[in-house]
Amino acid sequence: MNTLSDSASPLYEKVKDFVLGNIGSGKWARNSRLPSENELVSALGVSRMTVHRALRELTSEGHLRRIQGVGTFVAPPRPRSTLIEISNIITEIKTRGSRHRAEVVVLERIARPEPELLLAFEFETVKPVDHSVVIHFENDLPVQLEERYVNPNLVSGYIDQDFAAVATYDYLQNATPLTEVEHLISALPANAEQARLLNVRPGDCCLILHRKTWTGPVVATVNTFTYVGSRYSLGSRYLHGGK
Amino acid sequence: MNTLSDSASPLYEKVKDFVLGNIGSGKWARNSRLPSENELVSALGVSRMTVHRALRELTSEGHLRRIQGVGTFVAPPRPRSTLIEISNIITEIKTRGSRHRAEVVVLERIARPEPELLLAFEFETVKPVDHSVVIHFENDLPVQLEERYVNPNLVSGYIDQDFAAVATYDYLQNATPLTEVEHLISALPANAEQARLLNVRPGDCCLILHRKTWTGPVVATVNTFTYVGSRYSLGSRYLHGGK
DNA sequence: AAGTGGTCTAGACCACAAT
């Protein structure tokens, strides 16, 4: 006896569809127990490995929760966290078909960093910190002010690069493996220096993106990206669920 | 002959570790071909199903690329897209240990929506649109102005709810399944109405989050969340790679 | 024709939880 559809997809996909259908229709309520693997084997006429694969994949996709020795349950409604993807400004500008240009404003090694900067790096002892400020232009209009502080212990040769030619992003990506990233997005008025570099008036709205990255337990970079509010927006389109 | 580690993890995990180790050490370069499943079976002394499961999982995790009839390859370095997670404002406020309160400013059915609103909904014919404006307070300080336009064909009874008691977010989540979400984040000065409702001065920096959601091919909701720039920031911490 | 990955099975043994 086989209650699975006849289309040409693999059996385990049909089992997944069967399960999702029963959840979607409300026949199998939230947190209720599913039939056991062996019951599904009998009911659907497929092998246990096939049922098991279907249930395992549905579990890793967040639809089910399985407890060894107990059973399989319909997972509570997913948090539906919606995500914004932050990508490379250069790629983004070029994707829009615009012309990109970068201008290096500062590229230096700071021998004695301010205490608050050391704090951001979670340094235990005073170390030099590399520092860069780059302006990114889209068709000669400044859109992003990119300020980076880099841990020279993890990234060597940072201040010897020509970041008008090489993207800081690419250089860092190859220099050290990132294991963790922290973001903070806020909206603040431009200060005098930001206004001058981005060619706006002081007090104009800016979108500020703070990004801090780690390589293992060590802070690799501390970054601040300032976007002109009226010229830029972070965007994303996200597909939910997905079968 | 067995070159896998001796720890107590499942065999397929050891195979995965073996593969990841060879990639991580550079022994198997980017885009290079892995040994075939049968070769790994011989080399590692496990069954083909076990090798297959390991490679399948590594593929779905983005480490490998497989082409039927051709082979298995080390995937090119991942785009390292970094993500911001947007969560429910109410949960967020409560997580911080603050007191949340919501105030309904507008709750109405718009019989004849403006053309630009219809455009956002991609409506083919003129339909009524439900509309709500809610202010969210954190300890009696307004932090978010939430404006929603809702498709009444997908969500029934929206304008009959008491959104001071029920979160619009929760109601919508249960009313219609979201299949797609689009976000746009920008920074703009507050207009007169925003300033009045959020208790700031006109022109003050605001963080604007536009969210548009779909149920299948149909636009379900069009939302604008306005945050006071000085009182709020979107944040996230994200673990990379991770095995 | 030979080699690759993709699927599927029947049966086995295990760890775990409930009874």
Added chain:
DNA sequence: TTGTGGTCTAGACCACTTA
């Protein structure tokens, strides 16, 4: 002890690519 999910195998057949 029974039933659950977790893993593993040997062998089979298939679809696909390359030569």
